Amino acid sequence: MKDLPSIPRYEVLRNRRTILKNPLPFHHHYFQKYGDTFRINLGRRNDWVFTRNAESIRHILQKNHKSYGKSSFQTKELAKYIGHGLLTSNGEFWRVHRRMIQPAFHRKKLEGLLGTMYNAITTELNRVQVNSEQDIFPLMGDLAFQVVAKSLFSADNIRDRMQRLKEITITNQKMLIKEMRMPYLNWWFHLNGDIRRHLRLSAEARHLINGIVQERLDSNEKKNDLLDMLLDARYEDGTHMPRQQLIDEVMVLFTAGHETTANALSFTSMLLARHPKIQQRLYREVKDIDFEKGNNIHALAQLPYTQQCIEESMRLYPPVYFMDRVSLAEDTLEGHVFKKGTVWLMSIYELHRHVDFWENPDQFVPERFAPDDKKDFSGHYFPFGAGPRMCVGNNFAMYEMLMTIAFLVKKYRLSTTKKIKVHPLISLKPKEADIKFIVRT
Numbered sequence: 161m162k163d164l165p166s167i168p169r170y171e172v173l174r175n176r177r178t179i180l181k182n183p184l185p186f187h188h189h190y191f192q193k194y195g196d197t198f199r200i201n202l203g204r205r206n207d208w209v210f211t212r213n214a215e216s217i218r219h220i221l222q223k224n225h226k227s228y229g230k231s232s233f234q235t236k237e238l239a240k241y242i243g244h245g246l247l248t249s250n251g252e253f254w255r256v257h258r259r260m261i262q263p264a265f266h267r268k269k270l271e272g273l274l275g276t277m278y279n280a281i282t283t284e285l286n287r288v289q290v291n292s293e294q295d296i297f298p299l300m301g302d303l304a305f306q307v308v309a310k311s312l313f314s315a316d317n318i319r320d321r322m323q324r325l326k327e328i329t330i331t332n333q334k335m336l337i338k339e340m341r342m343p344y345l346n347w348w349f350h351l352n353g354d355i356r357r358h359l360r361l362s363a364e365a366r367h368l369i370n371g372i373v374q375e376r377l378d379s380n381e382k383k384n385d386l387l388d389m390l391l392d393a394r395y396e397d398g399t400h401m402p403r404q405q406l407i408d409e410v411m412v413l414f415t416a417g418h419e420t421t422a423n424a425l426s427f428t429s430m431l432l433a434r435h436p437k438i439q440q441r442l443y444r445e446v447k448d449i450d451f452e453k454g455n456n457i458h459a460l461a462q463l464p465y466t467q468q469c470i471e472e473s474m475r476l477y478p479p480v481y482f483m484d485r486v487s488l489a490e491d492t493l494e495g496h497v498f499k500k501g502t503v504w505l506m507s508i509y510e511l512h513r514h515v516d517f518w519e520n521p522d523q524f525v526p527e528r529f530a531p532d533d534k535k536d537f538s539g540h541y542f543p544f545g546a547g548p549r550m551c552v553g554n555n556f557a558m559y560e561m562l563m564t565i566a567f568l569v570k571k572y573r574l575s576t577t578k579k580i581k582v583h584p585l586i587s588l589k590p591k592e593a594d595i596k597f598i599v600r601t
């Protein structure tokens with residue numbers, strides 16, 4: 161792989177301030193200059209390779225997935241705060257738990273949760289301030305958190321505890337971003353007690369979740385929520401998940417399931433606010449939809465254009481804009497041999513705007529996802545990842561987003577004076593997503 165074009169270390173150092181602020185233009189510049197795959201020299205032991213090559217991404221995530229694992233950023237750094245659940249584990253341990261948890265997210269099971277989801281969504285959206293611009297991201301953050309919280313624990317007496325859990329999730333994520341962006345200060349974060357303080361917060365979150373689980377077991381009640389499904393899940397030998405593992409999985413579901421969805425919902429709302437004609441077409445689709453009637457799955461099936469808008473929004477602004485993997489064995493891709501330990505950074509953001517696959521890639525054109533279109537996007541459209549580690553919550557997220565956007569546009573006309581700005585952290589977040597809501601009459 162030594163013949164791959166490589167960004168020299170001094171270039172990275174020279175641009176470090178801009179990269180820290182927003183690495184996307186830096187990446188784009190080098191993808192344009194060097195092609196779809198290049199190396200980056202960070203002076204570390206292992207090679208780092210950036211790619212937006214669709215075939216290589218499919219190879220890593222799907223065809224030869226067994227030769228790749230998640231990097232230590234997820235399995236160590238993130239895991240120290242949220243534990244070793246689906247998102248943060250590898251190998252046989254991951255496979256066993258994926259097999260146990262996946263059934264809880266099957267479409268049929270999720271149908272039973274739609275009413276709970278809808279109630280959480282409307283409660284949050286009824287807090288929208290009308291007639292003045294407001295940043296929609298905090299609102300969508302609360303909404304997505306409440307939807308996961310209510311779907312996991314449908315108990316009524318947990319509001320304060322959920323609020324605390326949310327604060328801890330957000331605070332610890334901020335700490336993780338600091339650690340990720342300033343790795344050279346990690347010694348200081350240990351010394352000044354920052355890491356210890358945040359680990360104590362994680363312990364508090366685990367204690368809160370444990371209390372809720374214990375109350376459920378003591379009550380002997382069946383709620384048919386995600387917690388019941390996790391409690392009912394069995395290993396092949398018939399035993400159930402140890403309590404600590406169950407808590408890890410709950411922590412992972414909160415982390416993986418709330419911010420990504422909040423980002424996608426905020427970007428979709430901004431795009432609709434900036435494209436009144438598309439919003440009007442979506443309004444025509446949703447204006448007679450009634451989720452109150454109870455047959456939610458039927459109502460969701462009536463929203464093909466809304467779905468296209470969400471899909472197109474996640475093409476332009478994929479919440480998981482980067483995926484990482486480490487080679488577990490030597491492998492050959494694009495005619496180059498890559499050694500074991502190579503760190504792969506796959507740019508979904510770049511792939512989703514690649515001129516080889518998308519006409520007018522920077523434009524918001526939901527029609528490109530029209531179901532009657534014969535185009536097949538499955539090889540170069542990965543908002544939920546691909547292969548066996550594809551997002552376990554993709555159907556959950558899609559149902560949640562369809563109901564939210566449908567409710568929002570049915571009730572309000574959305575407008576904005578702001579351009580869309582991105583804030584790439586662990587996920588791709590919007591910045592100043594200010595929207596004015598005007599009640600439709």
Ligand code: HEM
Pocket residue numbers: 246247248258308412413416417418420421424478479480483484542543544545546548549550551552553554556557
């Ligand atoms: C728009 C919303 C969402 C997006 C864009 C998204 C995206 C993704 C992506 C790209 C991955 C794969 C990461 C990789 O392979 O490295 C992933 C994994 C995962 N997601 Fe999501 N996700 C969303 C919502 C959710 C929700 C709502 C939940 C749960 C309630 C969830 C739970 C998970 C879990 C547990 C994993 C790890 C799966 C595994 O490794 O087996 N996600 N997500």
